[in-house]
Amino acid sequence: MTDETELIAALAAGDRTAFETVYRRHNAAMLRVATAILRNPASAEEVVQDSWLSVLRNAAGFERRSSLAGWIFAILTNAAKSRARRDGRMVAFDPTEEGGLDQAAFDARGRWRKMPQAWNGQDEITPERVVDGRRMLDHVTAAINDLPPAQRAVLVLRGQMQLEAAEVCAMLGLSEGNMRVLLHRARLALRTRLDAVM
Amino acid sequence: MLNCRDFAEQADALIDEELGPWQAMRLRLHLSACKGCARFFEQLRLTRRLSEAATAPGTDGDDGETARIDALLAAARGGVGGGAGGDG
Numbered sequence A: 001m002t003d004e005t006e007l008i009a010a011l012a013a014g015d016r017t018a019f020e021t022v023y024r025r026h027n028a029a030m031l032r033v034a035t036a037i038l039r040n041p042a043s044a045e046e047v048v049q050d051s052w053l054s055v056l057r058n059a060a061g062f063e064r065r066s067s068l069a070g071w072i073f074a075i076l077t078n079a080a081k082s083r084a085r086r087d088g089r090m091v092a093f094d095p096t097e098e099g100g101l102d103q104a105a106f107d108a109r110g111r112w113r114k115m116p117q118a119w120n121g122q123d124e125i126t127p128e129r130v131v132d133g134r135r136m137l138d139h140v141t142a143a144i145n146d147l148p149p150a151q152r153a154v155l156v157l158r159g160q161m162q163l164e165a166a167e168v169c170a171m172l173g174l175s176e177g178n179m180r181v182l183l184h185r186a187r188l189a190l191r192t193r194l195d196a197v198m
Numbered sequence B: 001m002l003n004c005r006d007f008a009e010q011a012d013a014l015i016d017e018e019l020g021p022w023q024a025m026r027l028r029l030h031l032s033a034c035k036g037c038a039r040f041f042e043q044l045r046l047t048r049r050l051s052e053a054a055t056a057p058g059t060d061g062d063d064g065e066t067a068r069i070d071a072l073l074a075a076a077r078g079g080v081g082g083g084a085g086g087d088g
């Protein structure tokens, strides 16, 4: 926690190293979440930039009612939602959006049509391992980017270790039950995508 | 009776320990008896690990970021409005 106190103080003072640390930690996830909310990469980019400015200008007044990450992502999701509203777009996430388990993988009695086969060398799969000409990490990243928006937003926000589940629910306007369903669906969809390349 | 589709649908919730004890036991019983679901379960665990790696904080970092960081710092200092298009 003292680390974070120092980081916030340095951020408020406009310290470059502190800002770079925080920026590199969160910028990619912020872009993904903003894109999921706005469905438009250019607007998402603008909203993320504006959010960073907000963070820099308001760090001095940050009241520690949440973690630094919680505060930053709240700024981001609020900015993205008001931008979406301004653009006349629906902001609500659809908890019933499709995707998840591949139903075609099962027969009428719910048994595997085709038994899952062990993945090639699955005991030593690392993010850096190259499969089918691409690092595993890049396969997963591409699959995440193709997820339906609500699943993508939940998966990315839940991947930010410092965010509480309740914070993520509030940011996306989801109940905890719906958030879990979306998270499970996202992982099932990713597993199907990876199964296709392994 | 619990089938493979039921298992697959709830496997991720099983890993997150969100199921009641009775349901978790039924799933574990199926898992121990079904080779296909055992493989599926292993793949789901791997997928979760890879997905965590892909969404973990700090996976950002190409060199173009440096200019953007400087532009944001300058804009915040100068109080010049709007962040959009601030990458110099």
Ligand SMILES: [Zn+2]
Residues within 6 Å of the ligand: B003, B004, B007, B030, B034, B035, B036, B037, B038
């Ligand atoms: Zn089975």
